Amino acid sequence: MLASLEGAVTAAVLALTAVGLSLVFGIMRVVNVAHGEFFMLGAVLAWWVSSWFGGHVAIGFVAALVIAPMLVGAVAALADVTILKRIDYDPERTIVVTIGLLYVIQQVVLMTYGPEARPVEPPFNTRLALPWFEWGENGLQLYWPWGLSTTSYKLFVIAAAAVVLEAVWLLMRHTKMGLVMRATQLDGEMAQVFGIPVERVYAFTFGLGAGLAALGAVLIVPIQQAHYLMGGDPLLLSFIVVIIGGLGSLPGTVVAALLIGMSDGIISVFFSPTLAKILATLLVALVLVFRPQGLFGTRTA
Amino acid sequence: MTNKTDTTRRGALKTLAAGGAAAASMPLWARYTHAQSAEPIKIGFQVHKTGIGAAYGRWYDRTTTAAAALINEAGGINGRPVEIIAEDDGTDPARGAEVVAKFANQHGCDLAFGTLFSHVVVGSAPTAGELKLPYFVVSEGHHVASGALNRWTLQPGITDVKSQVMSMAPYVVGNLGKKVTMLFPDYAFGHDHRDFFSAAVEANGGEIAALIPIPPTETSFTKYFPKIPRDTEVLYHVMVGPAVLTFVKELGEFFGPSAPAIFGFIDSLEAVDLASPGLEFLDGTYFWEGNPRYAQADQTEYDKFYREKVGVDANGASVSDPTDVSTYAHMFGCWETLYVIKAGMEAAGYSGPEDRQALVEAVEAITDMPQSNEHPQGAKLFNGKTHQVFGPQYISQVGGGKLNVVHTTSIEDTLYPDEVDYTTMSF
Numbered sequence: 006m007l008a009s010l011e012g013a014v015t016a017a018v019l020a021l022t023a024v025g026l027s028l029v030f031g032i033m034r035v036v037n038v039a040h041g042e043f044f045m046l047g048a049v050l051a052w053w054v055s056s057w058f059g060g061h062v063a064i065g066f067v068a069a070l071v072i073a074p075m076l077v078g079a080v081a082a083l084a085d086v087t088i089l090k091r092i093d094y095d096p097e098r099t100i101v102v103t104i105g106l107l108y109v110i111q112q113v114v115l116m117t118y119g120p121e122a123r124p125v126e127p128p129f130n131t132r133l134a135l136p137w138f139e140w141g142e143n144g145l146q147l148y149w150p151w152g153l154s155t156t157s158y159k160l161f162v163i164a165a166a167a168v169v170l171e172a173v174w175l176l177m178r179h180t181k182m183g184l185v186m187r188a189t190q191l192d193g194e195m196a197q198v199f200g201i202p203v204e205r206v207y208a209f210t211f212g213l214g215a216g217l218a219a220l221g222a223v224l225i226v227p228i229q230q231a232h233y234l235m236g237g238d239p240l241l242l243s244f245i246v247v248i249i250g251g252l253g254s255l256p257g258t259v260v261a262a263l264l265i266g267m268s269d270g271i272i273s274v275f276f277s278p279t280l281a282k283i284l285a286t287l288l289v290a291l292v293l294v295f296r297p298q299g300l301f302g303t304r305t306a
Numbered sequence: 307m308t309n310k311t312d313t314t315r316r317g318a319l320k321t322l323a324a325g326g327a328a329a330a331s332m333p334l335w336a337r338y339t340h341a342q343s344a345e346p347i348k349i350g351f352q353v354h355k356t357g358i359g360a361a362y363g364r365w366y367d368r369t370t371t372a373a374a375a376l377i378n379e380a381g382g383i384n385g386r387p388v389e390i391i392a393e394d395d396g397t398d399p400a401r402g403a404e405v406v407a408k409f410a411n412q413h414g415c416d417l418a419f420g421t422l423f424s425h426v427v428v429g430s431a432p433t434a435g436e437l438k439l440p441y442f443v444v445s446e447g448h449h450v451a452s453g454a455l456n457r458w459t460l461q462p463g464i465t466d467v468k469s470q471v472m473s474m475a476p477y478v479v480g481n482l483g484k485k486v487t488m489l490f491p492d493y494a495f496g497h498d499h500r501d502f503f504s505a506a507v508e509a510n511g512g513e514i515a516a517l518i519p520i521p522p523t524e525t526s527f528t529k530y531f532p533k534i535p536r537d538t539e540v541l542y543h544v545m546v547g548p549a550v551l552t553f554v555k556e557l558g559e560f561f562g563p564s565a566p567a568i569f570g571f572i573d574s575l576e577a578v579d580l581a582s583p584g585l586e587f588l589d590g591t592y593f594w595e596g597n598p599r600y601a602q603a604d605q606t607e608y609d610k611f612y613r614e615k616v617g618v619d620a621n622g623a624s625v626s627d628p629t630d631v632s633t634y635a636h637m638f639g640c641w642e643t644l645y646v647i648k649a650g651m652e653a654a655g656y657s658g659p660e661d662r663q664a665l666v667e668a669v670e671a672i673t674d675m676p677q678s679n680e681h682p683q684g685a686k687l688f689n690g691k692t693h694q695v696f697g698p699q700y701i702s703q704v705g706g707g708k709l710n711v712v713h714t715t716s717i718e719d720t721l722y723p724d725e726v727d728y729t730t731m732s733f
Contacts, residue, residue, distance in 0.1 A: 011529050120360030122548035124555075126583050156559055229525050232548040234357075238525065273529035278521070 012270020014159050014228070017166030018221040020262035022239050023246040024173060025217035027258040030247065032190045032210045035089065035099045039106035040218055041240025043081060047073050047219025048231040049114055052123050063128035066227070073223050074216040081215030082208045089211065090204060107236075114233045127158040127227035162224045169220060170259060177255065186210060218243075245285055249292050251299025261300065264288075346389035347382070347656075349374075349647070350409030350418040350439075352430065357397030358522065358547040359423045361577035362633045366420055366444070367392065369637040372616045373644040383651045388644075391415060399429025406430045410437040416659060417647065420444055420640055423546075424495040431455040438733065440666050442647060444639035446470070446596075448498045451694035453726025457733055460669055460693040463643030464596070464636065467498040469720035473699050474569070474594055475506035477713055482567040482592065483539025484512040489530070490544050492519035499544050499571070515539075520553075522546060527553045531560040544571035551578045551585075558587035568592070572599070572702075572709075576633040579623070581707050588704045592712075595700040596635035597683045600708045612641060612682035621708070638683040645680035646672065646688075663733050670729055687717050691727040696720050 026040045050073035055065030084106060092098045177183040188196045189206045197203045218239070229235070246265055250257030265285050272281035292299060351370055354363030374390045382388055391413050395402040402421065409415040417440040421427045424447030431449075434441035435456035443450065443461050448468040450461040478486065486507050490496035496519065504514045515535045520527065527549075534541065545553045554574055558565075568591040580588070599622030601613065616637075617625045624630040646669060654661055654668035670690035677685040684698040696717050702709035 011526070015526070115356060120356055120364070120548075121577070122361075122551065124551055124582060124584075229549065229552050234548070235525065238523075270529060274532050278524070278529060 009267060009270060010159065010163075011274065012267035013163050014225075014266075015269055016263045016266020017163045018225045019239070019242055019246060019266050020170060020259050021166050021221035021224070022218045023243040023250070023258045023262050024170065024255060025214035025221075026243045027247050027250070027255060028173075028217070029211055029214035031254070032186055033089075033094060033207050034096065035094060035211070036096070036103070037211075037214065038100060038103040038240070039084075039110060040103075040214070040243060041236030041238075042107050042110040043077050043215035043236075044218040044222045044239045045114065045231075045233060045236035046080065046110055047077050047222035048125075048226040048229075048235060049118050049233070050076055050219070051223040051226045052125050052231040053118075055125050066125070066128040069125070070220070070223050074219040077219035078212035078216030082212035085208045085211040086204075090207070094207070111233060111236070118231075118233060120233060122230040122232040124230045125226045127156075129157055129161075158227060162228070165224055166221070169217070173217070174255065182209075242285075245289050247299075248289050249300060254299065257300055344386060346387045347384075347651070348389050348391055348413060348415040349644075350406070350413060350415035351390050351392040351420045352395050352402060352405050352409075352418055352426075353392050353420055354397040354422060354426070355392075355394035357395075359397035359426075361548070362422050362636060363394075363397075365577070365633040365637045366422060366640050368632075369616050369640040370420060370644065373641040376615060377644065377648055383648045384656060395421070395426055395430075397423050397426060399425050402426040402430040403433040406433045406439065406441065407437060410434075410439045414659070415439070416656075417442060417662070417665070419643060419647065422446075422636065424449060424498075425493055427459075428454070428494060431459045434458050438662060440662050440669075442643050444636070444643050446636070446639075447495055448502070449494065451689075451692040451725060453692075453728070455693075457693075457728045457731045458666060460666070462646040462669060462672065462688050462693075462695045463641070464639030464695065465697050465699070465720060466694055467495065468502045468722060469694075469696055470571075470594060470596075470699055471499060471503040472506045472722060473715040473719040474701065475503060475510050475512070476719075477701055477715075478540055478542070478569050478592075479507055479510040479512035482569055485515045485535075485537055485539040486512055486542050487516045487518065487534050487538040487540070487566075488514065488542045489518045489520060489534075490542075491522040491546050493522050495546065496520075496522075496544065503542065520545065525549045525552065527556045528560055531557065538566045540567045540569055541565070542569050543574055545574040550574050550576070551582060554578075554588070555582075555584035558584060561587070570594070572596070572635045576635060577631050579629060579631050580704065580709070591704055593702050593704070593709060594635075595702050595709060595711070597638045598700050598702060598709065598711050599632070599634040600710070602711050606677065606682070608677060608679050608682040611679050612638065616641070642675075642681050642683065642686070646675070649680075666733070685717065687721075689724065691729055692724050693728050 022044055026037060029035055029037050051069035054069040054072050058065035058068050088102055089099060092102060177186065185201050185206055188201060189203055193203055242265065246261040247258055249264065250261030268284060269281045272284060353367050354360060370390055374388050377383065378387050391409065393405045393408060395405045406418050409418045418434055419442040421430060421443045422445050424445050427443045427445045427447055428449055431441060435458045439458060441459045443459060444464050445461060446464055446467050448466045449455055450459060451466050451468065488500060488503065490499045500517055504517065507514060515538045516533060518530055518533050520530055543557065565587065570591065570593050572593045572595045601609070601620035618632050618634065619625050619628065621628070622632050622634045624632065649672065650665050650669035654664040656665050672688045672690065675681045675686040675688065686695050686697040688695045698717060699715045699720060700711050701713040703712045
């Protein structure tokens with residue numbers, strides 16, 4: 006129970022981050038190495054916004070939830086227009102450029118925000134004790150309340166992530182914007198011929214991808230803390246998730262995020278966190294060997 | 307060598323009462339004129355400006371700057387001003403070794419100083435040994451006294467984990483409970499805690515219920531807590547890195563109202579405000595402190611002086627920003643180490659890099675250091691054979707949003723048999 010809840014929180018945030026990465030790759034064919042830094046930027050901005058807004062913590066948090074992803078999205082769109090466009094989205098050069106972006110963002114945050122980890126206060130945080138069943142000497146025993154617990158905020162993170170993912174799905178499937186994005190994904194040149202402003206779609210997608218990562222970060226920051234090095238882990242896990250799920254496939258990404266997040270939670274609780282990381286990496290290797298297009302991928306990446 | 311005799315005589319005079327009066331009456335500018343050279347003594351300061359040790363690095367930097375300024379105001383060392391050359395090591399062992407080499411080869415430093423994180427010390431010390439550069443660490447790790455390093459590496463300003471935990475164990479077992487579960491970071495520093503504390507608990511009649519290692523880069527901790535056995539009476543925690551606040555918060559959320567007694571090393575909360583949301587459950591729990599963060603009712607004039615010079619208020623935070631909490635339990639080590647370097651250089655008549663060996667020998671000869679402005683944390687006893695200093699330790703209880711000292715150990719409580727004799731090793 007505790008294991009699956011912990012796993013679900015990880016999975017929720019991971020799904021948001023990875024979907025951002027997957028969108029960017031699927032539509033623009035850009036491997037965004039700076040994705041983790043957009044995540045970090047979201048967390049840092051969340052701290053900034055929430056401490057700038059006085060009053061009740063909830064006001065600051067809601068403001069951060071809206072402002073931080075928008076700002077990060079704007080920064081990313083700007084980076085797309087000023088840098089990625091200039092190099093014609095050349096696959097090798099975009100990797101180098103995004104590595105550069107990674108360092109630029111990381112160091113700018115270090116210079117301005119500093120090396121500390123700072124907390125953001127959750128808008129609500131009630132401790133919910135969980136029962137723990139164990140087969141003991143007298144048959145099934147119930148331990149309550151001992152240890153095991155979660156908080157209402159963690160449940161909120163799971164729900165919020167589900168809502169946002171649903172919204173992204175709707176955006177892609179049922180709006181004109183989604184149609185245009187999917188058209189660009191299928192064939193960029195043909196889309197341009199049909200009068201789709203591909204460049205603007207690219208900028209929007211890059212911004213949206215970064216914004217999703219930032220949103221995931223804003224959600225996680227009251228549980229963890231904003232720190233300038235926090236982008237490394239999500240980047241790595243996002244890549245794992247995206248590779249397992251299939252590059253560019255939204256449902257695949259979500260399923261893979263659930264798989265990785267839940268297995269991380271459950272294996273960590275019952276065995277060891279190191280084993281969970283080993284298994285995740287092993288899974289990536291297996292997927293790459295036996296199904297290089299990913300579990301849900303349709304074309305070869 | 308005439309110059310050398312001159313400085314030694316001056317050093318000797320200073321220790322004599324009559325000479326002391328004469329030296330004191332000498333105007334400050336006159337002291338520099340007596341030195342053979344007004345070139346500054348260059349101290350390479352290996353500082354964790356970035357990486358997981360950044361919060362410590364910031365305060366180590368402030369403490370070092372304050373102590374160096376004071377030393378210079380008082381006429382420097384052997385009549386020469388002290389210059390601190392700071393280099394960031396990113397809290398990374400490989401980079402740390404490069405920084406030490408840079409001090410020796412590029413900056414022409416007289417010595418290297420100031421490293422905290424034990425893996426960086428272990429990574430850098432061999433380079434210092436090869437380059438024959440005195441290396442004064444401020445790390446707490448037991449690796450100096452264990453004999454794992456070399457004759458050039460000394461730790462004269464801060465006590466080591468082994469002596470800290472040994473002196474804590476009788477109090478923990480006697481007052482909090484006998485069945486102890488330990489949560490510790492999974493690298494050298496945490497392993498010192500694991501090995502020496504569990505041994506000390508058993509020696510005092512307690513028992514270890516479980517040992518739970520946590521990788522130092524971990525960011526989420528709840529998944530480790532179900533491994534804590536239910537019959538645990540005392541939870542012993544020590545954690546480092548940027549996620550320490552998350553660690554302590556999740557610990558509180560996990561246990562809620564049914565927590566065992568909790569004893570932590572203040573490392574888990576260094577640079578973290580005790581009033582942070584989610585930490586209320588710590589009220590009544592115990593902490594080891596290397597130096598009490600909150601000014602106590604019986605604060606010494608030395609602590610007052612040190613606090614003021616470094617710029618720390620009575621709550622252990624920066625005077626200019628009350629949310630900027632210091633690493634008070636550790637950073638005194640930089641201050642005291644600089645004064646040990648000063649004492650060593652004066653005793654050795656240090657005049658330049660050719661006297662590096664004499665400096666190490668002079669520091670090895672130091673034994674007692676009385677509590678003073680130079681040693682504000684408490685009186686110390688230096689063991690020249692193991693290159694390790696010993697001093698008092700503090701146990702504080704959280705109450706009213708502050709840490710109140712409830713027990714102070716004596717130096718004798720922290721002593722253990724020598725494991726190495728560096729003085730028999732060649733330079």
